Amino acid sequence: MTDLPAVPALLDRLEQGLRHYLNERGIKRPLLVGIRTGGVWVASELHRRLGLEEPCGELDISFYRDDFSRIGLNPRVTPSHLPFETEDRDLVLVDDVVMSGRTIRAAMNELFDYGRPSSISLVALLDMGGRELPVQPDVCGERLNLSPTQRVKLVGPEPLTIEIREVKA
Template identity: 60%
Template sequence: MTLPSVPALLDRLAAVTRAHLDEASTPPTLVGLHTGGVWVAQALAERLGLDGPIGTLDIGFWRDDFDRQGLPATRRSTELPFEIEGAHVLLIDDVVMSGRTIRAAMNELFDFGRPERITLAALIDLPGRELPIQPDLVGERLTLPMGQRVKLNGPDPLSLSLKES
């Protein structure tokens, strides 16, 4: 399978995000999930001409498989340099598949306040939902053969690779 180019995916995601933001009543605060979601958030902000701060989430302690996986090998910082209470949060991840990472991210966000709205953007949407969580804005929806996953490599340049799960 040939994977799409990341710049083309980012252009598509930026286009659907721009259309969404044109309809939104309040400007969003961008929050990327470590690590790939942060890279996508930075590239998306650049394409959209947004110069505000970008928040970052490390959801390691909010995962529901924490008891099976143990402590995360690397701990990155959660940084939300803006108020979450009442904000329109544009939550950004690189790949959405099961929905469990996004559930963990929303749990962590609510520890900082109650957003007015959360819009989920993903570079790639894959089948395999375990929770009823769907991205609102997507660069591309892909279907992969059983046992394969997509990984975003980066930060510079951003590229996609297939991995066996």
């Protein structure tokens, strides 16, 4: 069994890494956009910690998934909410776990339907490796290596915790 990192420590690392990354890139007014559900929880906490004035955005990528025709509609689909203009802005896309890269591809496709941002940076609480697409987080809290029969799940929102779940191989 893998020792799971504590979420508060991961958020501390993520906050520090994101501050450094934004400063290094000269991004003064980032817009945070969380991917439902865990990414929204992480984005909300980062938004609070960074003291950003503009609200967080939320994406529900259900209609943008590349397996939508196979799995159908999630019964809990809710509209995405971007309470700001994305054109020529620096977006920070936030997810809880990055693995194959397919969720991030779907999120970027949706973001471009709202306009053409100046840049999109990717922040993830956990990086699981296992890429199927060339998508890498710019900042992540930690990289975990699990067995092929294990998946990680962020549970929350209060408190945020990480669980490992067994899946069929």
